[in-house]
Amino acid sequence: MSAPSYTVWAVPGLPEVREGDDLAKLIAAAEPGLVDGDVVLVTSKIASKAEGRLVEATDREAAIDDETVRVVARRGTLRIVENRQGLVMAAAGVDASNTPAGTVLLLPVDPDASARAVRDGLRDALGVDVGVIVTDTFGRPWRAGLTDVAIGAAGVRVLDDLRGGVDAYGNPLVATVIATADELAAAGDLVKGKAAGLPVAVVRGLAHVTGGDGPDPGARALVREARDDMFRLGTSEAVREAVTQRRTVREFTDDEVDPGAVRRAVAAAVTAPAPHHTTPWRFVLLESAAARVELLDAMRDAWIADLRRDGKSEESIAKRVRRGDVLRRAPYLVVPCMVMDGSHTYGDERRDAAEREMFVVAAGAGVQNFLVALAGERLGSAWVSSTMFCRDVVREVLGLPGSWEPMGAVAVGRAVGEPKARGERDVGGFVVVR
Template identity: 85%
Template structure:
């Protein structure tokens, strides 16, 4: 280990006055700590940044302020909400704080914490001629861990992430996934001396000059926020199941990326938890994992469909247009054919009751397919349910060598979406309700 990493010093800055809107934080900090040096890191509590930037607002209800700052609810338990806020941070109550602020007001986070950090860094440079790093900190809880800690929500002049991938450990083993959240480690170190109630909102770390750098490398603390595509827990708790349902979209264009068969099997495991009549299990899912199997089925279905349309007197132009609609299945790297089986169905010997019995099984099949589609969305897989196999069941059974009692109930195209789906038009639930 190099000498520059073996030790450091951290201390809180005493003597800062109460911060008010319009105050120059850099000037206040330099006045309280005039001996700042090149390579120091300032750890600045977000509360005083928000106060200086006038982020105190009148609010009769903290909940209304949280609503206004929330982009997406991630989880909810009673009055507690974990949300994604306007800054892209996942945190409790969107960072809206009703402590250390006058009654009837709440404190919002800085609009752009990285920009706030840059202003402080530049102000210190202008006043003292030294290059420091600045980290704007806030207090977070963490999934699977009790207790709170400070993390970085804004940064300037600081290497926020230390990417060790491509290096080796002490035993020569390659490091392939190690990226250290340096800015968060600095924030936590500062919190040890600032405390939560001591009125010491700024700390200094000295002795780690390797974490301070110039503007050319400045990514800011936003680089610490994991993107949606890499977030394995974006649809985490039971509350987020609702979001999985609402975020599911029909995907019609896919990339060539292979589909993980294990992910599809996990989605099937979710599908077969759907309700069904008489303690039956009426779902079967045929997985078409090979291209040859997919093409063999789709070619046979296309031929049967064209024959039916010609028998109905459709024009060749009309037939071509209808066939093109089914091309979504050809564009997918993976197909699933859900099938209904009526094992366990009651035979009443009465046309009306027997028809109702089948409807119960069909509803159970629909519930299973919906579970399947939502679970695929949770696996970050796009899907499109297409009804086509229902119109040529005999052909599907023959090509896939299925038992006579298996009724194909459409097909599901599965793959990685080639582009982000279009936003769905909002639907007001009240328009679908009839209350008696």
């Protein structure tokens, strides 16, 4: 039995591609010896030129803006973005090299459709069933250098899912999914080169990864879904998104909350600024349902007693109590507390009041850090002030020292559905410049 092998070569003789050219006919004329099972690798640049994606643009940055869906990371003028095709890459794939002055080349609108068109055209021209991959050059996180990857595909098994099988030692494979299309794209790049004027290559000998006229997911299957992407944002962008995406969540799923995620959020909370190098934060984690019910029942009774003393009707009291049920609907509660250990006493009412305000501000900064960190853990939260109105009750039920001042309660859990989009706020309305 011969060892597995394949052959890859660049296709010479292709003319300069222009808008409206039929790529399949050009490739067929330059490489008429294609056979069933070959994989044809087509550089995205010539697909874009044929599809009229060369556009006037005196400002490349503006063109990148137009093609960008979201910024993933930014360093100086370099931007890693998600583009309209769903690809995360530098500069949205906008190319200003080897194009006339004042123009840029955009990626194909639908690279999978581009691959299908070339595959169908080669079948019509040569009567062969080949796979086609549209390639582009990417950098990769944590790795130096560039390589070609598949951004469009047709008639190619882009992913080889080995999960459920076993390795040579009988160990189960539980996470092994091979990016076959990317490996083929990189193989072709070895012979095409970046400056050799050879935009098409052919791989022969791997017919098992091609063929079929059934459902074809294309290279889109290589794009990781947002929910599975652990590295969706760069550092500063992740912080900014956690801050801006934090919402008050009032409806939670029944999913359990990872206590480790809450503790990581507490670790972020206690990095907040505080006066006199103090640590004025304490967080009481109510992880058992019994503890939550005991606290909330005691707080409800205290609240009802207060409302009755205020002369509220029973109907009004019932409505108010129902509005406070957000804490009961959460699978996890946290009671942040302020302690004034290390505070100064001046013997002056004005200065002592200011001292307390500094600690209250620091406590609030710690809670904000906590809420933002929870958002970074994909946990929803609602900071409710109720414990501040019955601090003695809270301290008694939870067995807290008298010096601990409960600063509300935070409901924590997975949000039911996506939060509503927050309306745009004009920063100018919150800024005074002197």
